[in-house]
Amino acid sequence: MKRLTEAEIAEELARTPGWERDGDAVRKAFAFPSFEAAIQFVNNVARLAEEANHHPDILVRCDQVVLTLRTHDAGGLTGRDFRLARAIDAAPRP
Amino acid sequence: MKRLTEAEIAEELARTPGWERDGDAVRKAFAFPSFEAAIQFVNNVARLAEEANHHPDILVRCDQVVLTLRTHDAGGLTGRDFRLARAIDAAPRP
Numbered sequence: 001m002k003r004l005t006e007a008e009i010a011e012e013l014a015r016t017p018g019w020e021r022d023g024d025a026v027r028k029a030f031a032f033p034s035f036e037a038a039i040q041f042v043n044n045v046a047r048l049a050e051e052a053n054h055h056p057d058i059l060v061r062c063d064q065v066v067l068t069l070r071t072h073d074a075g076g077l078t079g080r081d082f083r084l085a086r087a088i089d090a091a092p093r094p
Numbered sequence: 095m096k097r098l099t100e101a102e103i104a105e106e107l108a109r110t111p112g113w114e115r116d117g118d119a120v121r122k123a124f125a126f127p128s129f130e131a132a133i134q135f136v137n138n139v140a141r142l143a144e145e146a147n148h149h150p151d152i153l154v155r156c157d158q159v160v161l162t163l164r165t166h167d168a169g170g171l172t173g174r175d176f177r178l179a180r181a182i183d184a185a186p187r188p
Contacts, residue, residue: 035140035143035144035149036140036144039136039137039140042133042136042154043133043137046129046130046133049129050129050130055129055156057153057154057155058152058153058154058155059151059152059153059154060136060151060152060153061151061152062149
């Protein structure tokens, strides 16, 4: 999986609303009505991550979840990161 | 719930192996054989957190989980943090 160029990253970000660049990663914060709903979301993300064999960093803080995606093997962002980001966004939310 | 004194924190830490002080919080890293096992652990922690009505920050990074406990309402560490830490340590591990 090839590391994306800056132009490709800009194009992918435009297609992936709410995700923000942070160095060699992209990040999005999700808010939920409760801690329980946040944990349900973590389980949904985990399922998608296993399917993609690509694992975001997941931070749960009360009713908030922050996801961070990067491709360690490529040393930066690849198409896999944005594909998983969009799959997460497209999935039903608890 | 009263904030613990420094002496009380030292005493609690001695009774709670593997947890380290980080300012107004305590933290412990847990390693697992897989991402799937890490997520299973997160669900176990979530159950204990709901029972205690006390919610750690949970960071999942691949097959590692880092838990951070503090009592926001008290502005620091209380007995609740160490009680939940020990309940998590005592629970079966995936």
